[in-house]
Amino acid sequence: MDSKAVHQYLMTKPYASVSQPFGPEVDVYKVKDKMFATLSLAKMNANKLNETHWWLNLKCDPDEAQALRDIFDAVIPGYHMNKRLWNTVILDGSIPQGEIERMIDNSFLLVVQKMRKTEQRSILPHLDT
Template sequence: MDHTQAHAYLLNKPFSSVGQPFGPDVDVFKVKDKMFATLSPGRYSEGETRHWWLNLKCDPNEAQALRDIFEAVIPGYHMNKRLWNTVILDGSVPRGEIERMIDNSFLLVVQKMTKKQREAVLLHL
């Protein structure tokens, strides 16, 4: 999955929106004003390919398991490292797995909403 595909998948979630409160290089994706993902060009050294980085909320136990399985999944860059992972979009993580991680991040945020907000979102899944 590349950054264009990730962007489209993130925005396809019900009630999702994108903004750039941290500057023009960081897209912040929210569901009903609650952040569930960020997408930005990642750090790189000269001579390396610059890959996009996708920050996703994650259950703490699953977060560590994903880091153990995939080299391209690291503790959340500029985020709470216990609750967020960064997925480096270098092609090494299967698209279906990235979509599953996005879905889980979205649902973790939705589950923390009020009952009324949660039901409005879940109705569209």
């Protein structure tokens, strides 16, 4: 899944918006002013110095976050985020599109579930089930 497809999928979420509060190099995706994802172009780690990929930060249940890191080499602890609650997904083509979409869906739902009940009631009916 490339960055354009990820962006399009993120923007299909009810009440989703994108802004760049950290500067032009980081897109921040929010639902009703609560962040559920970031997307940025980043250099790879030292063993692949000249290679760049898009990095997608997603909120995650702590147990699932660790499981995803164990399963996928392209899932690492959240870069510049709470590493217990966020993962960074490196969009290098190694993770199937459906799995990335599932991770995005989970991040969105985790953020919505922390909102007030009135806000949840305005968002949840718009989700595809």
